[in-house]
Amino acid sequence: MYKVAAMQLSDFRSVIDQYDVIFFDSYGVLRSYEGLVPGVERTFALLEEQGKEFFIITNDASRSPELLAASFQRQGLQAIQPQHIISSGMLAKEFLDLKVNDGIVAYLGTPNSAHYIDSSGLHTLPVSQLSDENMHRVNALVMLDDEGFDWFSDLNKAVNLLRHRTIPAIAANPDNSYPVNNHDVSIAVGALAHMIEKVVGKKFIRFGKPDSQIFMFAYEILQARRPINKRQILMIGDTLQTDILGGNKFGLDTMLVLTGNTQPRDAESRIIATGIVPTYICEAAVA
Amino acid sequence: MYKVAAMQLSDFRSVIDQYDVIFFDSYGVLRSYEGLVPGVERTFALLEEQGKEFFIITNDASRSPELLAASFQRQGLQAIQPQHIISSGMLAKEFLDLKVNDGIVAYLGTPNSAHYIDSSGLHTLPVSQLSDENMHRVNALVMLDDEGFDWFSDLNKAVNLLRHRTIPAIAANPDNSYPVNNHDVSIAVGALAHMIEKVVGKKFIRFGKPDSQIFMFAYEILQARRPINKRQILMIGDTLQTDILGGNKFGLDTMLVLTGNTQPRDAESRIIATGIVPTYICEAAVA
Amino acid sequence: MYKVAAMQLSDFRSVIDQYDVIFFDSYGVLRSYEGLVPGVERTFALLEEQGKEFFIITNDASRSPELLAASFQRQGLQAIQPQHIISSGMLAKEFLDLKVNDGIVAYLGTPNSAHYIDSSGLHTLPVSQLSDENMHRVNALVMLDDEGFDWFSDLNKAVNLLRHRTIPAIAANPDNSYPVNNHDVSIAVGALAHMIEKVVGKKFIRFGKPDSQIFMFAYEILQARRPINKRQILMIGDTLQTDILGGNKFGLDTMLVLTGNTQPRDAESRIIATGIVPTYICEAAVA
């Protein structure tokens, strides 16, 4: 429900106490380019102590849940296991499993990103290796990461692939940019997809927040275990347009934290400008 | 899976035989401005005979499932009961139930459309009755129907409501237009929402195809009854950008029928132009 | 040139002294819903005294230059004559004169707005009077004003006209909204055109700021009189996206005044957010 009138900070622990399941965004909430958000380990200790379930809901298609969990563990968050992670890349993989039964899946991204979309019957091929000989067997294009390929040559190849083949194009991460340090950002897969759409006049299928499908993925896992109600779940994120809008739309209560994309000085004006209102605002996801 | 190479018509009955559950779009598939699509009753007789489940998945927020089912029955489709209908309006209602706990919900639409979004604790008010006295208590704006209000006066009122109040704005039907006869269309709620977005710089929350949430709504009902897999479900629609794209993205096999928005002469060129490929193409949803 | 570093107010008179010709926006610069901007008469007295030329460059297609000048005079600005006024409506009229030689021009707007686009050989007809009998003779659609027609019935008629006829569609005012009092706005022709574009998938031809054509119209009149250079002209406006962007792009020095769309408290943040930088900022166009 919409409780925030003006900008009013809530106490993180008091809010958490009202919910049974917590969905966390990853980047900007649990960690940043500097490492873990200080104190966030205490939050997971509290969740364990109280027997609360949690998921990490992330627009990241660059690595498998196993690799994502391993990187959290290396940073000191032992509580996060692969099964806690729901990534937009997993939805892209499910789509390919269900909808593209044979032929080649051409991809833009690193080998790590390609590895985990491998499916029985499907052959993954970096766009750089597309040729007149294999193009007719390509049945999908997937953008997984903004790294791992030559932008000039491979984005042009991707454009011409979509002009010649009537196949689904998937952006496995809808974000337009991500922070690389405290004053610069990097262009992300979502923005590259926008550019290709402008050129070819076809739309990418986008997986990831704010779209409901990623929330549903976690929700179904919960439901398979026990009866659950959307009112029992809280979504915590640092970005109004993805985490908060997506959580709100799916029917969840939402918490904006100020450790990432939304700075304390901007929070109120951005909420008013966008009309995207979190149920709560907290300084950090730290108990 | 993507089986369609060039434009190749499939036999409706042979396709149906491969699935356990059928999702139908309504307008353009089961009926049009002229009444029922001829022969469509036989399809529902077949489904009943074979014990197959079905849902009507419709971007219609103008009436309750009860009124929608009643209108099918009046036209001769006795098989369609309220519980078969999943409308974008039901998602808007769920959103209001979960996210807007008190105050006024201002709406654009007919009294019929407003009636069924009534929720305990919420007061619905047509935008025409907004005033300086009640505006501060409005906690959501919902666009339900393109009829039932004065466009000039009430669209301007809706614009100023969103400029003054930081509240969610919901388009309970994302379609931009709908056919009113065999050569004219009417501007629909989705296009009105686009116009308001241009003026106020805020985004509406849109419920309905191609967004996954409406498919999930039906899928969850199915799962609550028995184990089900997305491969067992077929989505049938007449519109590439909503029915087919949405079904594909959710992971369902899809069938395009040529009795509505997509005419036989345009089907192939539109599939190529958009890159949205149905699993099958059939003349009509008629067994 | 871009002289504004941070937000720094200039003295109006000192700025004016550096230019030979002044282009003024109308609404928000010379007058508002409350009448003339106080003191603006002194500015025109100064221009006359110094023998400087001026034009009013306005996105207004609702009335002829004669009627616009008369309304300035009624408000007390005697200096403004019809020949000082360059309106987006005049460009629409020139387009019709040059490009649509016969048949009917269907319009949305008041009779006043239609009157002055009348051209020899062309018959203007309100969209409300379109019928199956005359539609085949319509050779252009022009949106002149947001008033003077029934939105529901006539916007739908305009949509179907553009679906059936391959003709130019003209938005004679690109603005999306205009202020009606100190806290409300009204939807303008530009936003109505956006909505129709969404439905029919065709683009309107837009005349008016920020497009260069309206500045060129004034510039050509000046050049016909005497040699003139863009460096001698200053454009004064209250709106970054139309007046300042358009003036900058045309190569003119620009002045933002804070008596209209851009409030003193927002000016700096909007300049930074949009990247549209006026050469000068002044409180008001008042000497």
Added chain:
Amino acid sequence: MYKVAAMQLSDFRSVIDQYDVIFFDSYGVLRSYEGLVPGVERTFALLEEQGKEFFIITNDASRSPELLAASFQRQGLQAIQPQHIISSGMLAKEFLDLKVNDGIVAYLGTPNSAHYIDSSGLHTLPVSQLSDENMHRVNALVMLDDEGFDWFSDLNKAVNLLRHRTIPAIAANPDNSYPVNNHDVSIAVGALAHMIEKVVGKKFIRFGKPDSQIFMFAYEILQARRPINKRQILMIGDTLQTDILGGNKFGLDTMLVLTGNTQPRDAESRIIATGIVPTYICEAAVA
């Protein structure tokens, strides 16, 4: 005027006879990736014989008029001199001359493209050489060509430049793509600019067709020589959205030729789909 009812081919020479001045698009009209359009030399011989003036109006900012003319001459079109060429790059240069008086102009493009925007007082610097030391002196960003820089590193640098500096960003060519052979295209500067806009939320200033400013540039040159009327000028192009739309909007009669972007089999359906109607359609600009 709009004379084309259905798709009806006109005789090139008969059309040309009705006009005093001809504006030609370059790529797709005079030449292609295969060299000159066969027979186009005869057109220029005819123009010379009849004493008709002409201009080449091109969305090309990659080379100076001198280099463009030299490349026509190498291909055998001796008639084309630098003074016949009006390029979008010349408008970008004029903008920089008038609006950016000092500091650095950062550019994306080849050294050839940068050379001719050099202006007294302005220092041009490739984006690759931007650093923390010189960024504060950058007063404009100009995209001139899609070649000559590293896309990954320099597009990201351009994004962060625009996030940190409140300066004009110029796309000196609005085209989204250009053909590189008879079945592939290459992403052009316009599409790169769209991507950057998505990331930074600011708009580029675009020079080139269909914007009127480039037509005006040629028109002013003509007017400086002798009295001229828009009715005496014909614009010839191969692209509806740039050449024909831009010519129409500026008030010129227009001719679509079928030797470039618009193929004979697509011409009619694209005209109907876009509503952009040329005055004439001819097979080629060949007398």
